[in-house]
Amino acid sequence: MKYGMDFFTIFERKKLNKMKFVTSQLSFFYQNRVARRNIKYLVKYLLSLFMMIIVYSILFHYISDWEGIEHSWITGFYWTLTVMSTLGFGDITFTSDLGKIFSIIVLLSGVVFLLVILPFTFIQFFYAPWLQAQTNSRTPRELPQGTKNHVIFTAFSPIAESLIGKLQPYGIEYVILQEDSQKAIELYDNGYKVAIGNLDDPLTYSKMRVEESALVVVNSVDEINTNSIATIREVTETVPIISLAHHEDSVDILELAGSTLVYHISKRLGEAMARRTIGFDASANIIGKFDNLFIAEALATGTPLVNKTVAECKLKETTGLTIIGIWDRGVFINARPETIIQNSSLIALAGTEEQMNLYNELFCIYHASDFPVIIIGRGRVGTAIAKSFESKGIDYRIVDKNPNNNDRSRTIVGSASDISVLEKAGIRNAPAVIITTHDDATNIYLTIYCRRLRPDMQIISRASLDRNISTLNRAGSDLVISYASLGANYILNYLTRKETVMIAEGLFIFELKTPSILYGLKLAESNVRQETGCSVIAVKSEKGIIINPVGDYTLQPEDNLILIGSSEGEKKFYELFMNSTSGNNRKNSKK
Numbered sequence: 001m002k003y004g005m006d007f008f009t010i011f012e013r014k015k016l017n018k019m020k021f022v023t024s025q026l027s028f029f030y031q032n033r034v035a036r037r038n039i040k041y042l043v044k045y046l047l048s049l050f051m052m053i054i055v056y057s058i059l060f061h062y063i064s065d066w067e068g069i070e071h072s073w074i075t076g077f078y079w080t081l082t083v084m085s086t087l088g089f090g091d092i093t094f095t096s097d098l099g100k101i102f103s104i105i106v107l108l109s110g111v112v113f114l115l116v117i118l119p120f121t122f123i124q125f126f127y128a129p130w131l132q133a134q135t136n137s138r139t140p141r142e143l144p145q146g147t148k149n150h151v152i153f154t155a156f157s158p159i160a161e162s163l164i165g166k167l168q169p170y171g172i173e174y175v176i177l178q179e180d181s182q183k184a185i186e187l188y189d190n191g192y193k194v195a196i197g198n199l200d201d202p203l204t205y206s207k208m209r210v211e212e213s214a215l216v217v218v219n220s221v222d223e224i225n226t227n228s229i230a231t232i233r234e235v236t237e238t239v240p241i242i243s244l245a246h247h248e249d250s251v252d253i254l255e256l257a258g259s260t261l262v263y264h265i266s267k268r269l270g271e272a273m274a275r276r277t278i279g280f281d282a283s284a285n286i287i288g289k290f291d292n293l294f295i296a297e298a299l300a301t302g303t304p305l306v307n308k309t310v311a312e313c314k315l316k317e318t319t320g321l322t323i324i325g326i327w328d329r330g331v332f333i334n335a336r337p338e339t340i341i342q343n344s345s346l347i348a349l350a351g352t353e354e355q356m357n358l359y360n361e362l363f364c365i366y367h368a369s370d371f372p373v374i375i376i377g378r379g380r381v382g383t384a385i386a387k388s389f390e391s392k393g394i395d396y397r398i399v400d401k402n403p404n405n406n407d408r409s410r411t412i413v414g415s416a417s418d419i420s421v422l423e424k425a426g427i428r429n430a431p432a433v434i435i436t437t438h439d440d441a442t443n444i445y446l447t448i449y450c451r452r453l454r455p456d457m458q459i460i461s462r463a464s465l466d467r468n469i470s471t472l473n474r475a476g477s478d479l480v481i482s483y484a485s486l487g488a489n490y491i492l493n494y495l496t497r498k499e500t501v502m503i504a505e506g507l508f509i510f511e512l513k514t515p516s517i518l519y520g521l522k523l524a525e526s527n528v529r530q531e532t533g534c535s536v537i538a539v540k541s542e543k544g545i546i547i548n549p550v551g552d553y554t555l556q557p558e559d560n561l562i563l564i565g566s567s568e569g570e571k572k573f574y575e576l577f578m579n580s581t582s583g584n585n586r587k588n589s590k591k
Contacts, residue, residue, distance in 0.1 A: 038124070038125035039125065041121075041125050042121060042122070042125040045117075045118075045121050045125075049113055049114070049118065052109065052113065053077065053080050053081065053084070056076075056080040056084070056106050056109075057073065057076035057077045057079075057080045058076070059102060060076040060079055060080060060102075061073060061076045063094065063096075063098060063099050063102055064076075064094075064099075066096075066098070067094060067095060067096055067099060071092070075092065078092075079092050080106060083103060083106045083107050083110060084106055084107070084109065084110025084113075084114050085110060085114060085115070086107065086110065086111065086115065088107075139178070139181065139184040139185060139188055139194045139195060139196050140195050140196070141195060141196050141197060141207060142195070142207035142208075143175060143195065143207065143208055143209050145209075147173070147209045147212065148213070148214075149172070149173070149212070149213070149214045150172070150173040150174055150175060150209070150212075150213050150214060151163075151167065151172060151173070151174040151175075151213065151214055151215050151216075151217060151495070152174070152175055152177065152205075152208050152210060152213050152215070152216045152217070153174065153175070153176045153177065153217045153219060154177050154199055154216070154217070154218045154219060154220055154224075154228050155176075155177070155178075155219050155220040155224075156176050156178070156183075156187055156192070157219045157220075157244075157484075158464060158465065158466075158482075158483070158484035159217075159219060159244060159265075159483070159487035159488050159491070160176065160217065160219055161466075161484065162466060162482075162485050162487070162488035163217070163487075163488035163491055163492060164192070165567070166488055166489075166492050166567065167492075168571070169570065169571040169574040169575070170574070172214065172495070173193070174193060175193050175195050175208060176192055176193065176194045176195070177194075177195055177196075177197055177199060177204065177208065178194055178195070178197075179196070179197070179198055184196050195207075195208060199220070199224060199227065199228045199231070200227050200228070200231050201231070202231055202234045202235050204231075205231065205232050205235045205236075206235055210232060210235055210236055210239055211235065211236045211238075211239065213239055214240075214495060215239070215240050215241075215242065215491075215494070215495050216232060216239055216240070216242070217242050217243075217244070217491060218232075218241055218242070218243040218244065218254075218259065219243075219244045221246065222245060222246055222247055222250035222253075222254070225243050225244070225245075225250075225254060225257075226250075226253055226254060226257045229241055229243060229254060229257040229258045229259050230257050230258060232258070233257070233258040237258075240260045240261075240494075241258065241259045241260045241261075242259070242260060242261045242262075242263060242491055242494065243257075243259040243261075243262050243263070244262075244263050244265055244487060245262050245263065245264045245265065246265060246266065246380070247380075248264060248266075248267060248380075251264055261494065263487055263490055263491070265483050265487060266379075266380030266381050266383075266384055266483075267380075267384045268483070268486060268487070268490070269381050269384070269462065269481065269483040269486055270380070270381045270382070270383070270384020270385040270387070270388060270436075271384060271385075271388050272486055273381070273385055273434055273436070273460050273462065273481055274384075274385045274388035274389055274392075274434075275287065275388070276297070276460060276479055276481070277373060277394075277432050277434065277458070277460060282298055282299055282300070282301070282302065282303045282363040282364065282366040283298065283359075283360040283363060283364045284296035284297065284321075284349055284356050284359050284360055284363075285297050286356065288509065290509075290511055290538070290540070290545075290562055291540070291545070292352055292353070292545060293350060293351070293538055293540075293545050293547065293562065294350070294351060294352060294353055294355075294356055295324075295348065295349070295350055295509055296348075296349045296350075296351075296356055297327075297346055297347065297348055297349070298346070298347050298349060298359070298363065299346055299347075299458070300341050300342070300343065300344075300345040300346070300347055301343055301344065301345075301456070302343075302366045303363055303366045304366075305341045305347070306341060306342065306343045306345075307340065307341070307342075307343075308340070308341055309337060309338050309339060309340050309341070310323050310335050310336065310337055310338070310339045311337035311338070313341065315349075315359075316548075318362070319351070319355050319358045319359045319362065320351055320352070320354075320355040320358070321349045321350065321351035321355045321356070321359055322335075322349065322350045322351060322537070322548040323335040323347055323348070323349060324348050324349065324350045324535075324537045324548070324564060325347075325348040325564060326339060326341060326342075326345050326346070326347055326348065327345065327346035327347075327348065327478070327479075328342055328344060328345050328346070331473075332348075332507050334529075334564075335348075343456075344456070344478075346478065346479075348564075350537055350538060350547050350548070351547060370395075371395075371426055371429040371430050371431060372394075372395035372396050372397045372410075372426055372430060373389065373394065373395070373396045373397075373430060373431060373432045373433070373434065374396070374397050374398075374399060374422070374425050374426065374427060374430045374432070374433040374434070375396055375397070375398045375399070375433075375434050375436060376398075376399045376400075376416045376433065376434065376435045376436060376437065376446060377398075377399075377400060377416075377435070377436040377437045378398050378400035378402070378411065379436060379437070379438065381436040381438075381462060381483075382398060382434075382436040385434055385436065386398060386410075396410060397410055397411075397412055397425040397426060397430075398410055398411050398412065399412045399414065399416045399421060399422065400412075400413065401413065401414065401415060412424050412425040416435075416446055416449075417445070417446065417449065419453075422450075422453065427450070427454060428453075428454070430454070430457060431457060431458065432457060432458035432459070432460065433450050433454075433457060433458075433459055434460045434461075435447060435450070435459070435460070435461045435462060435477075436462050437462070438462075438464055439464070440463055440464050440465055440468040440471075443461050443462060443463070443468075443472060444461075444468065444471055444475050447459055447461050447472055447475040447476050447477045448475045448476060450476070451475065451476030451477075452476075458478050458479075459476060459477045459478050459479075460477065460478065460479045460480075460481065461475075461477040461479070461480050461481075462480075462481060462482070462483070463480050463481070463482040463484075464482070464483070464484070465482075465484075466482055466484060466485065469482060489508070507564070507565070508564070508565065508566070508567060508570060509537070509562065509563070509564045510562070510563055510565075510570060511540070511560055511561070511563075512560065512561050512563065512573070512578070513560055513561075514555050514556070514557065514558075514559040514560065514561055515577040515578050516557070517577055518577065519555060519556070519557050520554065520555070521554070521555055522551060522552055522553065522554055522555075523536060523539075523549055523550070523551050523552070523553045523554075523555060524551030524552065526555065528563070528573070528577075531572070531576055532565065532569045532570075532572045532573045532576060532577075533565055533566060533568070533569040533572070534563040534564065534565030534566075534569040534570065534572075534573055535563060535564050535565065536549065536561050536562070536563055537562055537563065537564050538561075538562040539553065539555075539559050539561060539562070540559065540560040540561075540562065541556065541558065541559050542556075542558055
């Protein structure tokens, strides 16, 4: 019965949406003054054409009588339409010169009025306005009154695409502004909410209800972004604006224009990739924190942890740190006592800063390397990585086709697909290689090549499109970082006022208030991992942070949960536990 009702509801909604779509297009002809005028012209023309057919049919009847042939009035209409439309079946013809002259006149007028003027008039006065009405209904120029707490994007970009997918669990609406109507229609057909408007027109943002919006994401090129920000500030001074800067020189200009926050994409991506580079020693590399809880990664290669289970490592007893998960060539495994640490494993750790320092004192002696890291590509991202390495005193070599006069000692000129170039850069001994080109196909190719040359080294790859992340992992990348996910996560944190740490593409650590449905339940009874795939790695209670809580821990209303899981798992957690309707259903089912 439930499925039948669901199907019926979906069917009724689709039918209602279709009726609304047709109604909105028909209303265009009644509300638009030019459309109403065009319809009047079209009706007048059709009436004139109809009168012409009637006159020709009457003349046909009289000429036939004059020739001594009797035809019905229906035959007159039939003959007139076949001649005017040039079908000319030939089953009815005149024999007199008068009849033939009349046939020529009917034929020529049919060619002109029926075959030439009618299609043009129909297209001009009806079809074109109908297409315009259809476009307007799909890509409006104004949002309905009462729209508020929505996000406005000034362009469609990979970051916008990634962020839109993350907004749904929070119930946050959005709209993408497009100046090109054809691009707007394409986005609409792909399932996105689009509106048409000029980015440099204050009226556009007024129609987008910018004063009632939660956030504006200015994500076009830097010059257009500056203009958009200044235009928005003409309408409102209070709405938060996050602008995405492509060039470092544009950061100050965007701030001066009125941007609340400026996110420098290339710099942030470069810093993230540099921060995740491990290979000099086995020290823990901190990648995020929640108050006093630090999240770090450490490479197991060359340490006494290799080939031991999590329980056998006794890491919690010696340092106080908890192993929350293990990465092995792009695959993340939730840490269990029986989980074995491999030589290529990347360990995710959770603990306090003091515990991290103690771990580093014990393990910094392992896996030491004096060889430079290889950076493939001296673009904006590669340059940002190099600057980050220089600030930490880490040696590196950049492989690029274009020479750099500023740092020839560290630049190897040539193609990264050339073995001699890579050997000159030190591929045989390098602890890690970072692939930074903006083309995913090239990154996949180079990842496979470097993995074949060095099965034991760390490979970090950049992804421009999220759909290529899994391919890069299969190609041999230990870690894939996408600037789209990185930027989307940054904006989402600002929008929701919460902290989320992305420890790898598609895998996040996030903090949430304990849902009311779980009050009083033991952690083992909550079935969070079984139903969402997310694991509770810590609980922030009134007594402090409890790392890796036991299954007997009873969840309290004042607790905050810190979980690790995929973006899909986080979405499912919201649907099952945070959504009031789903929560009530689960509560009733337990009863």
